[in-house]
Amino acid sequence: MHPRRMAGGRRLALVGALVAIVGCFLPWFSVGGQAGELTAVVIMAFQRPQGLAVLLASLATLALLALPFAMHPRHVSLDRGLSFGILATIAIVALVLFALEVSPMPQGLLPTAAYGYWISVVGAIMMGRAAFEVSREPVRR
Numbered sequence: 001m002h003p004r005r006m007a008g009g010r011r012l013a014l015v016g017a018l019v020a021i022v023g024c025f026l027p028w029f030s031v032g033g034q035a036g037e038l039t040a041v042v043i044m045a046f047q048r049p050q051g052l053a054v055l056l057a058s059l060a061t062l063a064l065l066a067l068p069f070a071m072h073p074r075h076v077s078l079d080r081g082l083s084f085g086i087l088a089t090i091a092i093v094a095l096v097l098f099a100l101e102v103s104p105m106p107q108g109l110l111p112t113a114a115y116g117y118w119i120s121v122v123g124a125i126m127m128g129r130a131a132f133e134v135s136r137e138p139v140r141r
Helices: 008-024 049-070 081-101 115-136
Strands: 027-031 041-044
Touching: 008 081, 008 115, 027 115, 041 081, 049 081, 049 115, 081 115
Parallel strands: none
Antiparallel strands: 027 041
């Protein structure tokens, strides 16, 4: 067993990042397409810079989780709650900016129409909670 096992906060960051990544592959905005309506307009995460920011913040969280295992003999000072918090903040701010961008048509952000967006929101919130948990852990030497 590796001496640097993942504690609860890091496990939560792992799950949150994976949930946010899954949400990035699902529709983030959808309006129309029903009988008597115009052609459906569907926005995926990769079509907007905010979606790419969420994806990159989630991938960076995964890289940050893998960093201590790659640097086994040495202490890694980047592996702190602040780093996890910055990445979670980037994801949350990007999600809020996306919601503000599509706010003229709020019906497209309903959970039934934009389930990928809401899954990413849950993942980003989990990443934020994980950052809090990691910041409460004792410093490893």
